Each structure stands twice: as C-alpha cells, then as structure tokens.
Amino acid sequence: MNDFNTSEVKKFLSLRKKLMVAILFASSFITSLTTAFHYYFEYKKDITYLNKSLNQIGNSNSSSLTRSLWNLDDLQIQVQLDSILKVRDIVGVAVTDEDQNVFYENKKTEIEEIVSFSRTFPLFLNPDKKVNKIGELVIWSTKAHINENLISRLTVFFLSQFVKTLIVSFTMLYLFRFLVTRHLDRIVRFLRGVDLNSLNIERLSLDRPAKTVDELDYVNDSINLILRRVERANLETNEKIKRQEKEIQMQKAASINSARLASLGEMAANIAHEINNPLTVLAFSGKKIKSLSEQEEVNKDRLVHFANMINRTIDRMCKTINSLKTLARDAEDDVYEMVNIYDIIERVLDLCQISIAQKGVEITTEFNDLPKSFYIRCKEVQITQVIINLINNSTDAIKNLSEPWIKIDVKERNGNICFSIIDCGSGIPEDIQSRVFEPFFTTKDIGEGTGLGLSISAKSAKNHNGSLLIDNECKNTTIRLEFPLGC
Numbered sequence: 001m002n003d004f005n006t007s008e009v010k011k012f013l014s015l016r017k018k019l020m021v022a023i024l025f026a027s028s029f030i031t032s033l034t035t036a037f038h039y040y041f042e043y044k045k046d047i048t049y050l051n052k053s054l055n056q057i058g059n060s061n062s063s064s065l066t067r068s069l070w071n072l073d074d075l076q077i078q079v080q081l082d083s084i085l086k087v088r089d090i091v092g093v094a095v096t097d098e099d100q101n102v103f104y105e106n107k108k109t110e111i112e113e114i115v116s117f118s119r120t121f122p123l124f125l126n127p128d129k130k131v132n133k134i135g136e137l138v139i140w141s142t143k144a145h146i147n148e149n150l151i152s153r154l155t156v157f158f159l160s161q162f163v164k165t166l167i168v169s170f171t172m173l174y175l176f177r178f179l180v181t182r183h184l185d186r187i188v189r190f191l192r193g194v195d196l197n198s199l200n201i202e203r204l205s206l207d208r209p210a211k212t213v214d215e216l217d218y219v220n221d222s223i224n225l226i227l228r229r230v231e232r233a234n235l236e237t238n239e240k241i242k243r244q245e246k247e248i249q250m251q252k253a254a255s256i257n258s259a260r261l262a263s264l265g266e267m268a269a270n271i272a273h274e275i276n277n278p279l280t281v282l283a284f285s286g287k288k289i290k291s292l293s294e295q296e297e298v299n300k301d302r303l304v305h306f307a308n309m310i311n312r313t314i315d316r317m318c319k320t321i322n323s324l325k326t327l328a329r330d331a332e333d334d335v336y337e338m339v340n341i342y343d344i345i346e347r348v349l350d351l352c353q354i355s356i357a358q359k360g361v362e363i364t365t366e367f368n369d370l371p372k373s374f375y376i377r378c379k380e381v382q383i384t385q386v387i388i389n390l391i392n393n394s395t396d397a398i399k400n401l402s403e404p405w406i407k408i409d410v411k412e413r414n415g416n417i418c419f420s421i422i423d424c425g426s427g428i429p430e431d432i433q434s435r436v437f438e439p440f441f442t443t444k445d446i447g448e449g450t451g452l453g454l455s456i457s458a459k460s461a462k463n464h465n466g467s468l469l470i471d472n473e474c475k476n477t478t479i480r481l482e483f484p485l486g487c
C-alpha cells in the first residue's frame with residue numbers, strides 16, 4: 001500500500017534514541033572539558049599558594065638563622081629548622097655555609113621518593129643590601145598533598161556534574177518526547193495505515209492545544225493538503241478508468257460485431273453462389289414450362305416434373321436464406337428450445353458445404369447411432385455459429401494439405417452432447433494452445449482473421465454450461481464442443 005523504502009533497507013532507530021545518545025555524548029564531553037579546566041586552575045592556585053608559603057617561611061626565618069650561623073649556634077639552628085620541618089608540605093630543610101658545606105640537614109623521608117622540589121634562600125649578614133652572604137637555607141617541599149586534595153575535590157566536582165548532566169538529559173528527552181516525538185510517531189503510524197488508493201482518504205489530526213501553531217501544525221496541514229490532492233487524483237483516475245473501460249467495452253462489441261459481419265460476408269459470397277445455381281434451374285424450368293405449354297399436345301407429366309423442380313428449388317432457397325438470417329443475428333438473447341440434432345448439422349452443412357467443397361475439402365458426418373429423433377435443448381443459432389466457426393478454422397488450417405478432410409462427430413457421453421470437429425491436421429501446436437481461446441489471438445495474416453472465432457465460441461459453450469476444448473488425445477486436430485443435454 002505505502003512504500004517506506006528507507007525503513008526496509010536501513011535499521012530503524014528512533015529520533016528519541018538518537019537524541020539521547022547525542023545529548024549524553026555532548027554533555028559527557030562538556031563535563032570532561034569543564035573538569036579538566038577546573039583541575040588546571042585549581043592546581044595553579046594551589047601551587048601559587050604553596051610558593052607563597054615557602055617564601056614567607058624562608059624570608060621570616062633567614063635573619064634569625066643568619067645570626068645563629070654567624071654565632072655557630074648549632075642548637076638554635078637545629079630547633080629553628082625542626083620547627084620549619086613541622087609545616088605541612090615541607091619535607092626537608094638544610095643550612096649550608098658559603099662554601100656549600102652542609103651545616104645542618106633534616107629530611108622527613110628520602111626526598112627522591114616523593115615528588116618534591118627545593119627552594120633556596122641566601123643568608124646575608126646585611127640582608128637589606130644583600131651583601132656578606134654566609135650561607136644558604138634550603139627547603140624541600142612536596143606537591144603530594146596538593147595532588148591528593150585536588151583529586152578528591154575533582155571527583156566530587158565530576159560526579160556532581162555527571163548527575164546534573166543526567167538529570168538535564170532526561171528532562172530534555174522527556175520534553176522532546178512530549179513536544180515532538182509522540183506527534184512524529186502518530187504521523188508515521190497514520191501514514192503507514194492510510195489507504196492512498198481510497199476515494200475518501202482519512203485526514204491526519206494531531207490533537208494539539210490550539211492556542212499557538214508551530215512546525216508540526218504546518219506538517220499536519222501539508223500532509224492533509226497532499227492527501228486531498230491524492231484523493232482528487234484518485235477520483236479523476238477512477239473516472240478515467242471507467243471511461244476507458246466503457247470505451248474498451250464498446251470497441252470489443254464493435255470488434256465482435258465486425259467479426260460476425262466478416263464471416264457473414266464470407267458466407268454471403270457462398271450463398272450468392274448457391275442461389276445462383278437454383279436460379280439457373282428456375283430459369284431453365286420456367287423456359288421449359290413455357291415451351292411445353294406452347295406445344296399443341298401438352299405433356300402434363302413433364303409440366304408437373306418442371307413445376308415440382310421449381311417448388312423444390314424454391315424450398316431449398318428459402319431454407320438457405322432462413323439459415324443465413326438466423327446465423328447473421330446476435331443469438332445472445334435467444335431462448336433455449338428443443339432442436340433435432342440432425343437438423344442442426346444439416347443447417348450447418350447448408351451454410352458451408354459449398355465453400356468447403358470449393359476449397360477441395362471433403363466433409364463427413366458421424367452420428368454414432370444417435371436416433372433420428374434425438375433432440376437437445378440449446379440456443380440453436382449459437383450452436384450452429386460455433387460449429388461453423390470450428391469448420392472454418394479447420395478449412396483454413398488444412399486447405400493446402402493433400403486430400404484434406406473434415407469430420408463432424410456427434411455423440412452422447414455421460415449426459416453430455418459432444419460435437420467434435422476433427423480435421424486431417426496434426427493438432428494445434430502446444431505452445432499456442434493456451435492462447436487460442438484468448439480474444440484477438442490469431443496466427444493468420446493481417447486482414448485474414450480477427451482471432452475472435454474461438455473466444456466467441458467458448459463463450460457460447462459456457463452459456464450452455466459446457467466447454468470448448470482441444471482434444472489432444474486424438475492424433476488429428478480435434479476441437480470439441482460439449483454441454484449437458486438438459487442445459
């Protein structure tokens with residue numbers, strides 16, 4: 001009904017799912033980026049703070065340490081350095097003399113093992129002028145606390161960002177579903193179900209609040225507009241098809257009529273020929289009667305003989321003309337009547353014997369012991385037309401063979417009457433057998449055959465609740481008309 005080709009070749013993934021993946025991806029990326037920036041700035045801040053503290057410690061202790069070093073007061077130096085070492089992040093302290101010899105050193109652990117860096121503060125006797133350097137104060141510090149602190153703070157920051165992202169994403173998805181996708185689902189369901197061939201196509205209605213309009217309302221209106229046009233096109237096509245069907249019917253009727261008239265024309269020529277002979281007989285008999293009556297002694301027997309000849313000839317002519325009249329008309333509306341089987345065949349022969357004989361074809365009949373008083377119920381004209389059609393086909397098929405013959409075989413079988421028209425041909429080729437009953441199928445040259453003979457005949461057989469079929473069991477071409485005796 002509808003072609004949703006895209007969904008047939010590609011896997012369906014709803015907009016909602018696509019949006020969910022996109023939002024999650026984008027928000028995770030943004031969260032990671034903000035966390036990274038946050039980490040960078042916090043780290044910078046902590047390092048600056050640590051440097052400031054170290055400077056403060058170094059500067060505030062250097063004058064007293066200078067004094068203690070000048071006085072070589074070991075104890076004072078040791079107490080002062082140990083108190084510096086107690087400060088967090090400081091992992092080692094040392095005082096060296098002006099020749100870089102370590103005067104006193106104290107480290108919390110092996111400095112190399114922890115991430116550390118050192119700061120050196122020169123010890124001047126005259127710090128204001130920065131002259132008379134007598135040694136250096138070295139402080140080792142670590143960033144381990146900064147890193148630990150930062151990681152725990154960042155974990156909290158990242159988790160809170162992540163939860164926020166999830167809440168925002170699902171809220172957005174819900175809103176998207178509420179505002180967009182449920183309406184899109186409705187549109188898809190509607191389009192899948194709509195019958196585009198109908199003359200009264202259902203319209204789409206999204207049932208949305210009517211205060212404002214948005215894109216979906218435009219889509220709704222556009223779809224309905226298209227459906228209206230499709231509906232109108234369907235109506236027009238429907239009317240066009242009806243018109244064409246009517247035209248085809250009329251053309252068919254005209255063709256059938258012309259086919260009948262064509263065979264009628266062929267027959268008329270035969271009839272004219274047949275009437276011509278009796279006319280000669282009539283003219284001859286008339287002349288004879290006239291000359292006999294002019295004789296002095298009228299030979300009565302001869303007169304009666306020629307008078308009888310005239311009567312017989314006129315009878316025969318009347319019969320032929322009557323047969324022609326009945327055959328020429330449309331027998332569709334005829335009523336069923338009881339007809340003698342021998343009479344039917346006689347009338348058939350009346351109409352076609354001469355033309356058959358002219359083509360050199362011998363025709364015989366076989367009644368298979370059917371009694372002379374055998375009557376069947378049928379539309380006589382239709383049955384006559386069918387048999388003549390079959391005889392004409394046979395004549396056309398075999399006229400060029402040597403010693404051509406046709407046999408009309410009539411028999412009763414299982415309550416059916418069977419008329420078999422057998423000719424000396426060797427059967428209808430198998431590849432065309434299924435088509436010979438189609439209207440307008442012919443193997444004859446253009447203008448020689450309409451291809452309607454067998455299709456009209458098959459219709460007449462069907463009218464009699466019977467059938468017209470090719471009997472392939474017979475070695476010669478055989479077409480059989482068969483219908484129930486009491487049809």
Ligand SMILES: Nc1ncnc2c1ncn2[C@@H]1O[C@H](COP(=O)(O)OP(=O)(O)OP(=O)(O)O)[C@@H](O)[C@H]1O
Nearest residue numbers: 393394397436442443444449450451452453454455
């Ligand atoms: N007895 C036969 N022997 C061989 N072929 C036949 C015979 N009867 C019919 N056919 C084949 O069937 C075709 C269709 O026959 P049909 O009577 O329908 O049309 P037609 O004879 O060709 O034309 P029309 O009946 O208008 O003269 C013929 O063209 C012929 O090929």
Ligand SMILES: [Mg+2]
Nearest residue numbers: 389393453454
């Ligand atoms: Mg024919």
